[in-house]
Amino acid sequence: MIEIEGIGRRFNTRDGGSFEALKDVSFSVKDKEFFSIIGPSGCGKTTLLKMVAGLVKPTAGRIDIDGQTVIGPGEDRAMVFQQFVLLPWADILTNVGFGLELRGMSRKESREAAKPYLEQVGLTRFAEHYPHELSGGMQQRVGLARALAVGPDILLMDEPFGALDAQTRQLMQEDLMRLWEVEQTTVIFVTHSMDEAAYLSDRVLVMDTHPGRVREILDVPLPRPREESTRRSPVFNELTSHMWHELRGMMGDPTLPAPE
Amino acid sequence: MRSMSAKNRNRVLSIIGLAVGLAIWEVIGRLELSPAFPPVTAVIGAITEVWTSARFLDALRESLISIAIALPPSLIFGIGVGLLVGRYRPVEWALDPLINTFLSLPLVALIPVLFLIFGLGRGSILATIVIYTFFIVVVNTAAGVRTTDPQIVEMATSFGAGEQQVMRRVVLPSALPLMYAGVRIATGRAIRAVIIAEQVIGLIGLGGLVQRLGGAFAVEQLYAVILFIGLFGLVSMEAVTAVERRALPWVIAPEDTEPAFQGA
Amino acid sequence: MVAQSGPTLGSGESQVPEAGPRARANRWTPWVFRIGSVGLVLVIWELYGRAQETTLFFVPVSSVLAALWGQLQSAEFWDAFGQTFIPFIWGWLLSLAVGIVLGLLIGRFNTFDALTKPYVTFLNALPVSTLVPIAVILFGIGYASRILVVFLFGVVEVTLNTAAGVRYVNKDLIEMGESFNASQPRLFRKVIFPASLPGIMAGVRIGTGRAVVGMVVVEILLVAVGMGRLILRYRGRFQSADLYAVVLALIIFGILLQVLARQIERRVSKWKHEMEQIA
Ligand SMILES: Nc1ncnc2c1ncn2[C@@H]1O[C@H](COP(=O)(O)OP(=O)(O)OP(=O)(O)O)[C@@H](O)[C@H]1O
Ligand SMILES: [Mg+2]
Numbered sequence: 037m038i039e040i041e042g043i044g045r046r047f048n049t050r051d052g053g054s055f056e057a058l059k060d061v062s063f064s065v066k067d068k069e070f071f072s073i074i075g076p077s078g079c080g081k082t083t084l085l086k087m088v089a090g091l092v093k094p095t096a097g098r099i100d101i102d103g104q105t106v107i108g109p110g111e112d113r114a115m116v117f118q119q120f121v122l123l124p125w126a127d128i129l130t131n132v133g134f135g136l137e138l139r140g141m142s143r144k145e146s147r148e149a150a151k152p153y154l155e156q157v158g159l160t161r162f163a164e165h166y167p168h169e170l171s172g173g174m175q176q177r178v179g180l181a182r183a184l185a186v187g188p189d190i191l192l193m194d195e196p197f198g199a200l201d202a203q204t205r206q207l208m209q210e211d212l213m214r215l216w217e218v219e220q221t222t223v224i225f226v227t228h229s230m231d232e233a234a235y236l237s238d239r240v241l242v243m244d245t246h247p248g249r250v251r252e253i254l255d256v257p258l259p260r261p262r263e264e265s266t267r268r269s270p271v272f273n274e275l276t277s278h279m280w281h282e283l284r285g286m287m288g289d290p291t292l293p294a295p296e
Numbered sequence: 297m298r299s300m301s302a303k304n305r306n307r308v309l310s311i312i313g314l315a316v317g318l319a320i321w322e323v324i325g326r327l328e329l330s331p332a333f334p335p336v337t338a339v340i341g342a343i344t345e346v347w348t349s350a351r352f353l354d355a356l357r358e359s360l361i362s363i364a365i366a367l368p369p370s371l372i373f374g375i376g377v378g379l380l381v382g383r384y385r386p387v388e389w390a391l392d393p394l395i396n397t398f399l400s401l402p403l404v405a406l407i408p409v410l411f412l413i414f415g416l417g418r419g420s421i422l423a424t425i426v427i428y429t430f431f432i433v434v435v436n437t438a439a440g441v442r443t444t445d446p447q448i449v450e451m452a453t454s455f456g457a458g459e460q461q462v463m464r465r466v467v468l469p470s471a472l473p474l475m476y477a478g479v480r481i482a483t484g485r486a487i488r489a490v491i492i493a494e495q496v497i498g499l500i501g502l503g504g505l506v507q508r509l510g511g512a513f514a515v516e517q518l519y520a521v522i523l524f525i526g527l528f529g530l531v532s533m534e535a536v537t538a539v540e541r542r543a544l545p546w547v548i549a550p551e552d553t554e555p556a557f558q559g560a
Numbered sequence: 561m562v563a564q565s566g567p568t569l570g571s572g573e574s575q576v577p578e579a580g581p582r583a584r585a586n587r588w589t590p591w592v593f594r595i596g597s598v599g600l601v602l603v604i605w606e607l608y609g610r611a612q613e614t615t616l617f618f619v620p621v622s623s624v625l626a627a628l629w630g631q632l633q634s635a636e637f638w639d640a641f642g643q644t645f646i647p648f649i650w651g652w653l654l655s656l657a658v659g660i661v662l663g664l665l666i667g668r669f670n671t672f673d674a675l676t677k678p679y680v681t682f683l684n685a686l687p688v689s690t691l692v693p694i695a696v697i698l699f700g701i702g703y704a705s706r707i708l709v710v711f712l713f714g715v716v717e718v719t720l721n722t723a724a725g726v727r728y729v730n731k732d733l734i735e736m737g738e739s740f741n742a743s744q745p746r747l748f749r750k751v752i753f754p755a756s757l758p759g760i761m762a763g764v765r766i767g768t769g770r771a772v773v774g775m776v777v778v779e780i781l782l783v784a785v786g787m788g789r790l791i792l793r794y795r796g797r798f799q800s801a802d803l804y805a806v807v808l809a810l811i812i813f814g815i816l817l818q819v820l821a822r823q824i825e826r827r828v829s830k831w832k833h834e835m836e837q838i839a
Contacts, residue, residue: 073471089454090454091450091453091454109453109454109455109456110456113454114454114455115451115454115455117447117451119447121445121447121448121450121451123448123466123469124546125469125470125472125544125546126469126546134452134455134465135455137465138452138455138457138461138465139455139456166545167546168546186455218522285394302670305674306670306673306674306677307674309671309674309675310675310677310678312675313675313676314676314679315678316675316794317678317679330697330698332694332695332697332698333698359813364773385590386589386593389589389590389591389593389597390592390593390596390597391597392594393594393597393598394597394598394601397617397815399771400814400815400818400819401814402769402772402773402776402810402811402816404772404773404776404777404780405776405780405807405810405811405814406807406811407780408780408791408795408803408807409803409804409807411620411795412616412617412618412795412800412803413617432571450804461767462592484685486619487687488687488689491687491689491690492687492689492777495689495690495692496780496781503689503690506690506693506734507693507781508600509693510692510693510694510696510697511693513697515697518694520685521690522690522691522694525686525687525690526682526683526685526686526690527682527685529685529686529687530681530682530685531726533685
C-alpha cells in the first residue's frame with residue numbers, strides 16, 4: 037500500500053523566487069492496483085512519480101510504502117521512462133539485466149537472469165543487438181523488461197508509450213495488460229491519454245494544475261480481462277468524455293487527444 | 297556516400313599525383329639544383345639499406361622505449377583526472393586554468409627548461425612526452441564525461457546505483473568515444489614529442505638520427521628516415537583507430553568523432 | 561521490504577542550479593577554486609625553488625619574474641625578439657595565404673583533392689620538426705630557412721581546416737547560386753568563400769598556433785640568432801633565471817598570438833552567424 041500524505045514540492049526559480057509545482061497531494065494506491073495519473077502538461081505528474089521513486093524529495097508531506105517512509109530509491113520499485121533511456125553501449129540483454137547488475141549481480145549472472153524477461157516481451161531474437169538497431173516500440177519493451185527483471189512490487193511508469201505511434205501504442209497497452217495480469221505488481225502509470233488511462237486502470241487520478249493538486253479520483257468499473265471490445269463499451273466512452281471535460285476545463289492544451 | 301567507382305577514380309588520381317610529384321622531384325634531383333633534393337631514385341635506393349642498418353634500428357628502439365615508458369601512464373592518469381574534471385565542478389574549477397594554459401602555450405618552448413630540470417637524457421624526453429599528451433587526454437575525457445545523458449544517470453539512480461556505480465557503469469562508458477579520440481590525438485602527439493626532444497638532444501633516438509644525418513649532409517639517408525617517421529605516424533594512427541572501432545561497437549564511425557580539443 | 565535507501569537525492573534535482581540567496585555565493589565559488597589552485601601552484605613553485613640548494617636547475621617564480629623584468633628592459637632582448645619575430649611573421653602569413661588557397665581548391669575540386677591527398681596525409685602525420693635539417697641544407701641558417709620552417713608548421717592545418725570548411729558548405733546554398741546562373745568565379749566569391757569562412761578562420765587559429773610552435777622549434781634547433789641564441793647562451797653561463805625568463809617570454813608571446821587569432825575568429829564567425837540570422 038502506497039500512502040501519499042500531504043505531498044508538496046517547491047522549486048527555486050532563476051529570478052530567486054520559488055514555484056509551487058505540487059501542493060497538498062494526498063491519495064493512496066492499493067497493492068496490485070493499476071493506478072493512473074492524468075493531468076495537464078506541467079501539473080507535476082513526473083515530479084510526483086519521481087518522488088515515489090525516491091529520485092526527488094518532497095518539500096512537504098511524505099510518502100509511505102507499507103508503513104515505511106520513502107527516503108530514496110529502493111529495491112521494491114522500478115521505473116519505466118518515456119524516452120526509454122537504454123544504454124547505447126550495451127546490447128539488449130545487458131540492458132535488460134542492468135537493474136540486476138546495479139543491485140550486485142555480475143554481468144554474466146544478470147544477462148542469464150534477464151533472458152526470461154526478454155522472452156516475455158518477445159525480443160529474444162534481439163538479445164545481442166544494440167538499442168539503436170531497434171524500433172521505438174521494441175526499445176520500450178526493453179525498458180519494461182528491465183524494470184520487470186528486478187522483480188519490483190511497484191512499477192512506476194512515466195508516459196511509457198508517449199513517444200510511440202498510435203498503433204504501436206495500442207499493441208503495447210495490450211501487452212502491458214497481459215504482463216501485469218501475470219506479474220501481479222502495483223502500477224502507477226502517468227499518461228496524457230484518456231483512452232489509455234481508462235483502458236488500463238482500476239482507478240484514475242485526475243490532477244489540477246498551478247499548483248498541481250488532486251482534482252478527483254475516478255473508479256473504472258470495467259470488467260477484466262479487458263479486451264479490444266472494452267474500448268467500445270458505453271462505460272468506457274462515458275469515462276473518457278468525463279475526463280475530457282475535466283481536463284479541457286483546466287487548460288486548453290491542444291496536445292490532449294480528444295476521445296473518439 | 298561516394299560510389300565505389302568514384303573511390304577507385306580517386307585512388308587512381310592519388311597515384312597519378314604521387315607519380316607526377318616524384319617525377320618532378322627526380323628531374324630536380326638530376327639537375328642538381330640543390331643538395332637538399334637528391335634524385336628520388338637515390339632516396340629509394342637508400343631505403344632498404346638505412347631501414348636495416350644497426351644505427352637506425354638502435355635509434356628506433358630508443359624512441360619506442362621512450363614512448364612505451366611515458367605514454368601509458370600519461371594516458372591512464374590523464375583519463376583519471378579527466379573523469380574527475382568532467383564530473384565534479386570544484387575539480388573542474390581548480391584545474392581549468394592550468395589545463396587551459398598548458399593547452400594554449402607552445403609546449404616546445406618548455407623543452408629547454410625540461411632539460412635544465414631533467415638533464416640531457418631520457419628523463420627530459422619522457423617529460424616532453426608527458427606534457428604533450430597528458431592535458432589533451434584530460435580535456436577530451438572531461439568533454440566525454442560531459443556528454444553523459446543525465447536521463448541515464450537518473451535511470452541508474454532509480455535502480456539504486458550509488459555514485460561509484462554511476463561513475464563506472466554510466467559516466468565511464470559515456471565518455472569512451474571522446475576518450476578514445478583523445479588517446480588517438482595523444483598518440484600522434486607522443487610521436488611528435490619524442491622526435492623533437494631527441495632532435496634537441498641531437499644524439500639518441502630517431503630524432504637524434506635526423507639531426508646527425510642532416511649535420512653530415514647525408515640527404516638520401518635523411519629522407520629515408522623522415523619517410524619512416526611519417527609512415528610510422530600514419531600506421532600508429534590507423535592502429536589506434538582499429539582498436540577504437542573494435543572497442544566502441546555502438547559508435548558508427550569512431551574515427552569521425554571530433555576530438556573536443558586538438559591542441560596547438 | 562521497503563526503501564533500502566540509496567543516496568538521498570537523485571540527479572533529477574541537482575541538475576537545476578539553485579537560485580536565491582545561495583546563487584550569490586555560487587557565483588564566487590568557482591573563482592575561489594580557480595584563483596586558489598593557481599595560487600597554490602605558484603606558491604609550490606616558489607617554495608620548491610627556494611628549497612633547492614642551487615638555482616641552477618629549478619628557479620623560484622619570483623626570480624623568473626625578476627629576470628623577465630630585467631630582460632624586457634634590455635636592448636639585447638628586443639634585438640633577439642626582432643630576429644625571431646620578423647621571419648615568423650613572413651612564414652606565418654605565407655602559410656595562411658598558401659593554406660587558404662590550397663584548402664579552397666582541395667575542398668572545392670575532388671580531382672585536386674585526390675591528386676594532393678598522398679602529400680597532405682603524409683605531411684599531416686609527419687612531425688614537421690624532422691624537416692628542419694632539410695630546410696637548413698636548402699637555405700642555410702638564415703631568414704629563408706626560418707621562414708620555411710614556420711611556413712611548413714602552419715600550412716597543413718590551415719589547408720585541412722579550410723578544405724573541411726568548403727566541403728561542408730551547404731549544398732542547397734550552392735544550388736541556389738547555380739540556379740541564379742552564377743558563373744563559377746562569382747559563385748566562389750559570393751557563396752562558397754563566405755560560407756566557408758568559419759572553417760577558414762578555424763584554420764587560421766590552429767595554423768597560428770602551429771606557426772608559433774614552428775617559430776620556437778627554429779629557435780631551439782637553429783640556435784645561431786634570435787631568442788634561441790639567448791637560451792643557448794644562458795644555458796652555457798648557467799644563468800638559469802634568465803633562461804626561464806626567455807622561455808616565459810616565448811610562451812607569453814605564443815599565447816597572446818593565440819588569443820588574437822581566437823578573437824579574430826570569433827568576430828568573423830559572429831558576423832557570419834548574424835548574416836545567417838538575417839537571411
Ligand atoms: N528540477 C526542477 N526545477 C525546477 N522546476 C521544475 C523541476 N522539475 C519540474 N519543474 C517544474 O515543475 C512543474 C511540474 O513538472 P513535471 O515535469 O512534474 O510536470 P508533468 O506533469 O510531468 O508535465 P508533462 O505532462 O509535460 O510531462 C513544471 O512547471 C516544471 O517546470
Ligand atoms: Mg512529465
